[in-house]
Amino acid sequence: MYIYSIPILSEIVSAGFSLWKIVSTYVDDGVSGTTFDRPGLNEMISDARKGKINLIVVKDLSRFGRDYIETGKYIDVIFPSLGCRFIALNDGVDTIHKDNEMIMIFKNVMNDFYARDTSSKIKSVRQSTCKTGKYIGCYAPYGYLKDPQDTHRFIIDEPAAAVVRKIFSFRCKGLGFRKIAQTLNEAGILPPREYYYQALGKANPHRQNKMWNDVTIRKLLRNEVYIGHMVQNKRGHVSYKNHKQVDKPKEEWIKVENTHPPIIDMETWELAQEIDKMHSHPRYNSLNEISLFGGLLYCMDCGFALRHNTERHKRKNGSVAFYESYMCGNYSRSGHTACSTHRIYLKPLVEVVLDDIRTKAEIADCSETEMVRRMTEYRQSQSAEETAATKKTIKAVRKRLAELERLVQSTYEDKVKGVIPEVVCIELLNKYQTERTEKAAQLEELERRIEDSQMVQNDVQEWVSLIRQYRNLESLDRETLLRLIDKIEIGEQRIVDGLKEREIRIYYKFVGYIG
Numbered sequence: 188m189y190i191y192s193i194p195i196l197s198e199i200v201s202a203g204f205s206l207w208k209i210v211s212t213y214v215d216d217g218v219s220g221t222t223f224d225r226p227g228l229n230e231m232i233s234d235a236r237k238g239k240i241n242l243i244v245v246k247d248l249s250r251f252g253r254d255y256i257e258t259g260k261y262i263d264v265i266f267p268s269l270g271c272r273f274i275a276l277n278d279g280v281d282t283i284h285k286d287n288e289m290i291m292i293f294k295n296v297m298n299d300f301y302a303r304d305t306s307s308k309i310k311s312v313r314q315s316t317c318k319t320g321k322y323i324g325c326y327a328p329y330g331y332l333k334d335p336q337d338t339h340r341f342i343i344d345e346p347a348a349a350v351v352r353k354i355f356s357f358r359c360k361g362l363g364f365r366k367i368a369q370t371l372n373e374a375g376i377l378p379p380r381e382y383y384y385q386a387l388g389k390a391n392p393h394r395q396n397k398m399w400n401d402v403t404i405r406k407l408l409r410n411e412v413y414i415g416h417m418v419q420n421k422r423g424h425v426s427y428k429n430h431k432q433v434d435k436p437k438e439e440w441i442k443v444e445n446t447h448p449p450i451i452d453m454e455t456w457e458l459a460q461e462i463d464k465m466h467s468h469p470r471y472n473s474l475n476e477i478s479l480f481g482g483l484l485y486c487m488d489c490g491f492a493l494r495h496n497t498e499r500h501k502r503k504n505g506s507v508a509f510y511e512s513y514m515c516g517n518y519s520r521s522g523h524t525a526c527s528t529h530r531i532y533l534k535p536l537v538e539v540v541l542d543d544i545r546t547k548a549e550i551a552d553c554s555e556t557e558m559v560r561r562m563t564e565y566r567q568s569q570s571a572e573e574t575a576a577t578k579k580t581i582k583a584v585r586k587r588l589a590e591l592e593r594l595v596q597s598t599y600e601d602k603v604k605g606v607i608p609e610v611v612c613i614e615l616l617n618k619y620q621t622e623r624t625e626k627a628a629q630l631e632e633l634e635r636r637i638e639d640s641q642m643v644q645n646d647v648q649e650w651v652s653l654i655r656q657y658r659n660l661e662s663l664d665r666e667t668l669l670r671l672i673d674k675i676e677i678g679e680q681r682i683v684d685g686l687k688e689r690e691i692r693i694y695y696k697f698v699g700y701i702g
Contacts, residue, residue: 207242210234210239210240211231211234211240213227213228213230213231214227215227215228219253222254223252223254223257223261228252231243232265235266235269235271236269238270240271241270241271241272242271242272242273242274243266243271243272243273243274244274244276245273245274245275245276246275246276246277247275247276247277247278248275248278248280250275251275262282266282267282313420314420314441316339317417317419317420317441317443318441318443319443320417320443320446321339321340321417322338322339322340322341322417322419323339323419324419326383327341327344328341328410328412328413329347329350329351329379329382329383329407330343330344330347330348330350330351330412330413330450331343331344331347331348331412331447331450332344340446340447341412341446341447341448342447342448343448343450347379347382348450350371350376351407351413351450351451352450352451353371354367354371354404354407354408355408355413355451355455355456355459356455356666357370358408358459358462359455359458359459359462359666359669359670360477360664360665360666360669361462361477361481361482361665361666361669362477363401364401364402364404364405364408365400365401365404366477367399367404368398368399368400368401368403368404369399371399372398372399376399377397378397378398378399378400378403379403380393380395381397408459408463409460409463411442412447413449413450413451413456414449414450414451414452414453414456415444415445415446415447415448415449416442416443416444416445416446417442417443417444417446417447418440418441418442419440419441419442420435420439420440420441421434421435421440422434422435454670458666458669458670461669461696462669477665478495478511479511479533479537479663479664479665479668480493480495480513480533480536480668480675481495481665483668483669483672483674483675484513484674484675484676484677485674485675485676485677486515486516486517486518486526486529486676486677487529487676487677487678487679487690487692488515488526488527488529488678488679489515489517489525489526491515491516491517491526492516493513493514493515493516493529493531493677494513494514494515494516494519495511495512495513496511496512496513496514497509497510497511498510498511498512510532510533511532511533512530512531512532512533513529513530513531513533513536513677514528514529514530514531515527515528515529515530527679528679529677529678529679529680530680531677531680531689536677536691537663539691540663540668540672540675540693541660541662541663543693544654544657544660544667544671545657545658545659545660547654547695547701548654548655548656548657548658548660549658551651551654551655552655552658555651555655558651559647559648559651562647562650562651562698562701574636577633577636580633581630581633581634584626584629584630584633585630587622587626588623588626588627588630591619591622591623591626592623594615594619595616595619595620595623598612598615598616598619599612599616646697646698647697647698649697650695650696650697650698653670653671653696653697654671654695657671670696671695671696672693672694672695672696673694673695673696673699674694675691675692675693675694676690676691676692676694677689677691678690678691678692
């Protein structure tokens with residue numbers, strides 16, 4: 188930061204000689220000279236426009252400003268139009284004399300370069316600090332405190348950490364951001380900023396409603412700080428002249444893992460992120476509870492998501508019963524011409540899913556090795572054809588990339604020999620470079636697919652270790668469903684040999700459908 192001191196003087200001509208009368212002194216402490224939106228400077232310009240002053244004296248040009256374009260505009264255009272003379276003492280600049288204009292321009296440019304260089308060095312030091320995993324922010328994230336022994340590190344703030352765990356728990360049950368905020372507000376839990384000022388024993392000076400909101404919840408649930416990772420350099424200034432804060436692209440973020448104690452375990456974190464990817468908005472039933480299977484059920488025939496319904500039936504004794512069911516969203520929206528109902532009631536669906544989870548958990552618990560072997564073979568046989576096709580495509584892409592390299596080299600040689608004109612050469616090279624970029628990106632994606640297919644056994648092992656924990660599962664809750672199941676496809680009910688039947692396919696996380 189620079190300290191600016193700008194004495195302003197008014198020239199009074201009397202009896203053939205000049206006397207200078209100090210009208211005021213304007214100071215901008217701690218404000219960068221790269222900006223011209225400074226309180227002292229704005230007041231000075233206002234007084235100049237009102238005709239209160241006609242002479243401005245500064246120690247040197249850098250005290251006035253470090254943006255050579257803006258500085259030049261004020262000295263060359265604005266001040267002369269206001270009838271103000273400008274003097275920079277140490278730089279020997281006086282606008283009453285016209286022989287020092289080049290010196291003034293040169294010094295203004297050098298001052299600007301100095302500000303640019305200083306900004307670059309500060310940015311480099313900050314990034315270097317971030318890469319060591321040291322925190323450089325002013326305030327610790329909600330749920331943590333700065334370690335008194337090392338303010339670049341975090342320690343857990345247990346009262347706030349308990350709220351963070353509660354928020355993740357709500358999310359793992361499928362609650363939306365706004366619903367979580369509403370729940371916290373109803374419980375009287377203070378939001379982060381209000382909690383911070385209460386801990387300091389001060390009143391919150393910011394004008395806000397002092398309530399949780401969906402934006403705060405969303406940011407908290409996506410912040411890797413809660414699994415022990417330090418992610419910084421997410422935001423920055425537009426430039427060293429424009430201090431407006433903007434979000435940086437993800438590739439510029441600086442992430443250092445395991446820098447402090449985590450509040451959330453990895454399993455909970457991954458489930459919360461998976462729920463983010465579901466893009467579903469589960470409905471709530473008559474008891475204001477979230478739909479158990481919301482966002483998980485799909486029509487086996489048309490692929491549309493099933494909609495949740497609550498039916499109200501009045502019994503003979505006058506009491507009212509509520510029945511939850513799901514039906515094809517395509518049918519619900521467009522009728523029989525689009526699809527059939529595929530209606531299934533909650534109670535039988537719960538029984539089917541619960542039985543399937545228990546059965547697979549028992550098998551995994553009794554013969555884990557055999558189950559891993561069979562499922563791995565099944566998954567590999569399913570992806571074998573796709574893998575073979577992908578490898579064939581990779582071979583073709585690599586061959587084309589090699590051809591493009593030869594074509595680029597040949598085009599250069601033809602240009603040098605004069606076989607083709609320069610305009611044609613440039614056009615061909617641009618064309619080849621565009622195709623080469625596209626093919627390189629395609630190759631990277633194809634190789635990633637092959638790598639993913641080779642991780643089948645790891646996925647199966649992880650799933651078996653997870654499912655075996657649910658052998659004695661007594662009831663279904665939404666958190667268990669979201670942790671275990673990716674989606675469930677519901678077939679239409681049909682009559683076979685006088686009995687009602689329907690096909691239900693349960694797709695588990697990591698392994699997909701297991702028949």
